[in-house]
Amino acid sequence: MLRLHRLFAVFLLLAAALAAPAHAGKPYQYYAVGDPTDVVLPQPKKTSLVLMGGGPDVDAAFAWLIQKGGGGNFVVIRSRGTDAYNPYIYAMGGARSVETLVIPSREAANDPFVIERIRNAEELFIAGGDQSDYINFWQGTPVQAAIQELAGRRIPIGGTSAGLALMGRFGFAALNGSITSEAALADPFDKRMTLERGFLLLPELGSVITDAHFDTRDRLGRLVAFIARIVNDGWAGMARGIGVDVETALLVEDGKGTRVGAGSVTFLQSVGLPQVCQPKQPLTYLNLQGQRMSGGGSFDLRNWAGYGGATLPFTVSAEAGVLLTR
Structure with a gap:
């Protein structure tokens, strides 16, 4: 009986060792x-980006990333969570490996192994979670520099939810938690309106702020408020917004975007300065030009125009904190 107990204990230790992640400790x-x-593959000739809106993942977007990167080593980065993406992406075929790095601190973001694996990626995907972690843990570290280096080499990069939130030149940092459209319109200087700029400078997204879960969380109003703050605060003379619904992705190659998945993609552009954008006052910002992409065709991010019947135009205004569309 004692021998059986010892054998069982050895079995449990072996099982724990096999289940432990590589580089434990x-x-x-x-x-x-x-x-x-x-592996060393030819550098892609065109820039490829995946802007995913959160919720259920879009299979076609991951398959597209693998195709554009040529396979090789597909790397997922996140600040918390598990390796759930690994079997899901690897089962699609085409990638030599799928690797997940959980980078939960600035110490981790300075580790040479972490930087090496990111720099060696043929495709990079920034998972969802909490984008304030990415700012607090990764900004100003070699992780941020490594992602930017990949972009310079035209390595395909994608992101979903929190990962999407920081792919534009401007981003909602969520350093004081999230904010609803209602609260952002009521006071565009609410303490939760924490915006950042320059976390990443990705091709085709130089004047853009992105937002995810766009439909299910009713985020058109806060995207209007984000844009209002960017131009009001002098960060840019013109700002653009891209809102992506859940279970939806915008695939961008060489400046042209196509939609895959179940929902829509919304494109918004500033028009001059807000009429009223001050602390503790409701926002007034009139006649922003919007386009909604729900079907086929393509959207040119450089000319900010849909082709092939890709988009339906609309106008949106914030009037004393109330959102009006037509």
């Missing part, structure tokens, strides 16, 4: 499926 967690040996 490090400030990061690293998981991999497939062969993570680094």
Whole structure:
């Protein structure tokens, strides 16, 4: 009986060891499926981006990222969570390996192994979670620099939810928690309106702020408020917004975007300065030009125009904190 207990204990120890992530005891967690040996593939000739709106993942978007990157090592980065993306993406085929790096601190974001795995990626995906973690843990670290280096080499980059939130030149940092459209319109200087600029400078997104869960969380109003703050505060003379519904992705190649998934993508552009944008006062910002993409065709992010019947135009205004569309 004693021998059986010892054998059972040994079995439990072996099972725990096999279940533990690679590099246990490090400030990061690293998981991999497939062969993570680094490969060198030809540099992509065009820029490819995936802007995903959160909720259920869009299979076609991940398959597209793998295709544009040529396979190789697909790397997922996040600040918390598990390796759930690894088997899901690897099962699609085409990638030599799928690796997840959980980077939950600035110490982890300075680790040479973490930076090496990101720099060696043929495709990079920034998972959802809490974008304030990405600002607090990654901004000003080699992780941020490594992502920017990938963009310079035209490595395909995607993001969903919190990952999407920081892909534009401007972003909602959520440093004091999230904010609803109603609250943002009632006071565009609410303490929860924490915006950032320059976390990433990705091609085609130089004047853009993005937002996810656009339909289910009724975020058109806060996107109007984000844009109002950007131009009101002098960060840019003109700002553009992209809102992506859940279970939806915008695939951008060489400046042209196509929609995949179940929902819509909304494009919004500033018109001059807000009429009223002051602390503790409701926002008034009139006649912003919007376009909604629900079907086929393409959207040119450089000319900010839909082609092939891709978009339906609309106008949106905030009048004393009340959102009006037509």
